[in-house]
Amino acid sequence: MGDSSDECGTFIAEGLHSSHQSAVQPNSRPSSTGNQSFEIARNGTAVGLPAAHLSSRLQVTGGAEYTDDTPTPPNTLHAALVLSTKAHAHILSIDDSLAKSSPGFVGLFLSKDVPGSNKIGAIIHDEEVFATELVTCVGQVIGIVVADTHENAKVASKKVKIGYKELPPILSIKDAIKARSFHPSTERCLEEGDVDRCFMSGECDRIIEGEVQVGGQEHFYLEPNSSLIWTIDGGNEVHMISSTQSPQKHQDLVAHVLNLPMSKVVCKTKRIGGGFGGKETRSAFIAAAASVPSYLLKRPVKITLDRDVDMMITGQRHSFLGKYKVGFTNAGNFLALDLEIYNNGGNSLDLSLSVLERAMFSSDNVYKIPHIRVRGQVCYTNLPSNTAFRGFGGPQGMLIAENWVQRVAVELRRSPEEIREINFQHEGHVLHYGQKLQNCTLRQVWDELNASCLFAKARETADDFNRNNRWRKRGVAMIPTKFGISFTAKHMNQAGALVQVYIDGTVLVTHGGVEMGQGLHTKVAQIAAASFNIPLSSVFISETSTDKVPNSSPTAASASSDMYGAAVLDACEQINARMKTMAVKHNYASFTELVRACYMERIDLSAHGFYITPDIGFDWKDRKGTPFNYFTYGAAFAEVEIDTLTGDFHTRTADIVMDLGRSLNPAIDVGQIEGAFIQGLGWVALEELKWGDSEHPWIRPGSLYTCGPGTYKIPSMNDIPLNFKVSLLKDVPNPKAIHSSKAVGEPPFFLASSVLFAIKDAIIAARSEEGHDDWFPLDNPATPERIRMACIDDFTRHFASPDYQPKLSI
Template identity: 40%
Template sequence: MSDPDSPFDLGAGMAGLSTEVIDGTEAETSALNARPAPQNAPLKLVKGGASQPLRHESGVLHVSGTAAYIDDLPEPKGLLHLAPGLSTKASARILSMDLEAVRAAPGIVLVLTADDIPGHNDVSPVGKHDEPLLATDTVSYYGQMIFAVVAETRAQARAAVRLAKIIYEDLPAVLDVAQARAAGGELVWRSLTLSRGDAPAALPKAPRRVSGSLSVGGQEHFYLEGQAAMAMPGEDGEMRVWSSTQHPTETQLMVTHVLDCPGALVTVEVRRMGGGFGGKETQANGPACLTALAASITGRAAKLRLDRDDDMTITGKRHDFVIDYDVGFDDEGRIHAVDMVLAARCGWSADLSGPVTDRALFHADNAYYYPDVRLRSEPLKTNTQSNTAYRGFGGPQGIVGAERLIEEIAYATGLDPLDVRLRNAYESGTTRDLTPYHMNVEDSIAADLMKTLAEDCDYRKRREDIRAFNAKSRFIRRGIALTPVKFGIAFTATHYNQAGALVHIYTDGSVQVNHGGCEMGQGLHTKMVQIVMREFALEADRVRITATNTGKVPNTSATAASSGADLNGMAVLDAVTKIKDRLIMFAAEHWSVTEKEIAFTPDGVKAGDTLIPFPDLIKAAYFARISLSSNGFYKTPKIHWNPDTGRGRPFLYFAYGAACSEVAVDTLTGEMQIERVDILHDAGQSLNPAIDIGQVEGAFVQGAGWLTTEELVWDAAGRLRTHAPSTYKIPGCSDRPRIFNVRLLENAPNREDSIFRSKAVGEPPFVHGLSVLHAISDALASLNHYRTCPRLDAPATPETILRCADRLRKTAEAHAAPGTA
């Protein structure tokens, strides 16, 4: 019989899902909303332009099923299909490879091996040349591509790969951080140290000190559209590739390396991806190169769409970390010194593990000032998938470390963790504003955000009520936590902080926009359309975004690091401004007014007292031979970084936010329910509040999933056992918070000159999921009367929760035993 008071009673129903944008009236007394805006903000916006909740430009296509992805494109005549042949060993030498049965199978046109590559058998994105497209003498992880079958149909290709006969000689395999360290700790990239002061000397002098270790798991990207590519050969060696990639320029470069041809012969195009989350920044290169290789050799179009199991087996994940920490502090909960080592399972090749582990260090302070600090990375080589970019790019793992320090201090001192967070927050304009990489935090609002959210969601009273509930509840325990995020925005590889765009106005007044960013559902294209709408005062149906194409905008950066809108938005604005300046000059001369008297309005273009419909102005400009097309370019200012010294300004600005989560935990089963979540997030002057709120909601759920339900498991042979939806659990609809309140901070435009003073919103809100992990920890701490830090590792699956609960109960029993202090 169901318990009406139990949070797990399904008959009780679900509370409504609630989202809102602060309207500027409720929070007028907050210091956050009292900050003066920059001189050029707030902007006067036209109807439907930037900062308006315009619907997603492909939204109707998405819900109607007519949005075209790689596998939906019309198939050219004679299209060939590929399937990869994968290693069944984690570390081995290839003694022999018999592919005759594969070649003789029905429908097989070609079997590709490394010997068929005319150029370089290498797809390393960082130039280490440690990542062959197809393995040759050795294999380095279970699932590595060794050969590829090219067939008339996909079914024939998939059937034929199973006929290969490969004989291996096993070699020692290193599968996790512990094994890597025991084997000598071979690195895939150099270790980085960030330091300020003298942490080793300061730690023994601190009034109190705690050391420990935590592990945080990896995460599968689980994009809805798997890795896919199609290539079509052209004349004189031309190759056109359609790829589900976040980095068309890098994919183009890899194809040229494999085919040994100039970049001008290869064009890569992507209209949209069915999700990416970082998993298509480098991992898309292999499928694209294989299809281009097959097309080049056969002279026929070729396509590869990975099966979900193969996709998960082949591709890299979020890096899992082991974080060793030592923190000195005082009775008031103030941090004196921090020493932390962040070790990551990186996989068999470098991929992006260097930059990922670097960024983990950059965020190992989160929103907190460490007076003396030393942070060290340990990017370890293992015989597993080469881990890669994932939303947050190492930042969330570093923040997990920072928040564990806060939790340790709170339990050691008996303080509310929120008070410990507030006492250690950065204070801009004081001596407590310098990061471990020696960048000043000029705009810290983390403490104000936490205070505002705590008051808005009644955190203090709810915490008291929860403790009272736990004192009477035998099995169901509740917990609450409020955590902040400070997230740096920019590529730490400085040269990536650039973007290009191309804008055309046609003689009917319609506008076409192209830029170097890629759409993967996040609404980037919609925001680019809004920028054009705002500047020319046009409606959405007059502006058309086109597929990202290396033949239109070259040498682009990956759509990653939350910089898509920042970089490409400014490039689009630059292109539009060039055309607009020409039109203003022409209109002023043509209608005999000053340039200041020209205004673009929703009703048309005003030239003094004359109102000209926008299409008429464009037609007149065309006949006057005024250029109606322009490219645009932008590079991020101020940033610099020296990895040799561990100092610089790697970020243009920081995005902030705070989240409060309340959970209920069944200590008999380990089951957990997120009861309520309140989020206050800083998106600057949002380009599109509706899209940004959606990004915050989705990022939170994805972050909570990483830390609770999503678990990657390898067996002793190095096989990924969680390689399908049947064995890998992403959050479902029933896992969402019962009450979900999301608000965007108002009247807080970006202090830096970003696109219309907005802030990036892709990665920072992912960190809000961390509040769930700490709420679970708070619930479990009640089992030992809040006397000890639960030291809950992630993901906090039911099994992990039960193990932690058992340990805490035993500790409580030991405390209660006669003669126990």
């Protein structure tokens, strides 16, 4: 039978027209190749060197300790949350009688048991630690069970029975807009020029209108949320170890919930197994809930969420809806943009307004638009509160922009890359919120990428392939980005550090930032080593702790290396200045000798460093200002190949050029670029969140169906581009940040949209063979289903027909 099948397959293939043989050709994946290009701009003993991540050896061997690895103290209890199963309902009753008889059960704690305030929140206190009378999403915390083991706590929590009276839920942005369901005081507007006059004056040769839906994304950090909390000194002090990007927020909210001063609450974080924004604020309510039984029982309590629970209750990247009206000339120049954007905040505000604001700042991407108006609002829905995610609204705002840019190109029958170039911003350009571009390297980045990827040749090669292959198509795209660096809330742009030099010449650094795999501790240690002119091995960073460095901003906004590096440098320079009095008296053979001499002379070898980002600030009343310290620029080229019969695709080539100034550590920065690109590829093409709503009636309304790796597809080894090239722009020092460097964490993420637009370019080639050259929407994620149905042919026309009725066999 095997031989017959092979012969039959060969006969069929040979009988096909050569362009149709692509339907049966096997798709074998060759091994990937990578290329990394950067300069080493060494500064002192360590800065600028491509040093290995300080924890890398521990991490790859499994020796690195995370919160769940912390040895539990004697008598430790384990906690599990009692969660709402309804999206919107009154709580009628709570019955714990079955739970009380469950093995190992110790207690159930509800809102009535909270010693302090039951109201918490990231910025405003609009959510409850434990729901009292009303639940507003599936997964809202109603209570917490503690038991002798993790498994027993989970079993007991499921035995707590809740009585509900259901209410109608709002489960989408469009439903929220229709119902006028918005979080209070979240309406925002940015405006430059006169949009209405431009549309009415006849200046615009063409005007287009449309909508863009932007999908959400799960953080999918490898380590789920975890906290270990205990009391000391008779319960007067509370200590915790938490997996969080913001130990200060844990300290603040636990103190608030327990009615304690912050000086009696300590939060420590050794490292976290990924955060991506998901542990900036949404980790705090979990620690706050667990702190209640620990404080009341005076026993250690540990809580570690299972993956499905973590995904269900901690929120995701905000989905967005953009409604645009764009006016432009026949030559391709943008003249006016009227944009409305909405994001899905969920059932509490959290950081949704700040995410919306950054999306509004980013809604021009890199393009000159003389007349622009951007209005935005945060939608209130009965879903778990959405939150920060790498890019913090910037990618969503830029993706909406690139969608209408691509539509302008289709309208004009021009290349999207050509339309982009025509409208590039330049040095001295004033943005729609009043900030003037300085040290703009956009054109330099773009031109270097163009030369690197040989775009014209790549375009020609793809077109030639498409002419000869009916069922496989290739597409190419080049996408630029501009990402503002700073927290947009001015007060958060501050950082502290503590540097201690010991008499053996080693240095202990503590700063307010959290190591989550991004190499922050490595970069900061390099800065300290270079300042003291000692080897990197002589500097140690143990953990982040609120009793060492107070009032720290979250490790977020890509600004941590800038801020905490500068704070550490400030402390080092203070110590260097003190030691200089001894250094000039004698030529010491080593740093250790100098330190010992200073100690003998009673010179202080410890210093607190501090840094504030200068010359920034934005006033939403005036709607003008300078929200960002500087911009990180980048551009990416992608070539993809799609199977039009299945919707499958693979990325043949990804070529990235970024301006990172003089990199503090090019090895880590290149890794950050590669990681951000792959995570972004997941957002634009693979990862789809499915919630129960009117379109998915088989899923409980408001419940997350894709709550694990079995139903939610994140990028894997097979999704890495076959040819992956990353280059850092050379000789572009950045005067605005420490050692002329630039931030890297979030800016590369959006560059993965080059894959989305390359997919769309390939679909355009497939549709063209059927005589369809008009514009069509392709919202992210570009899943195989969406790719397949966008490729118009006899099959998709049949299945898209309103007369088509699938035959179901039972």
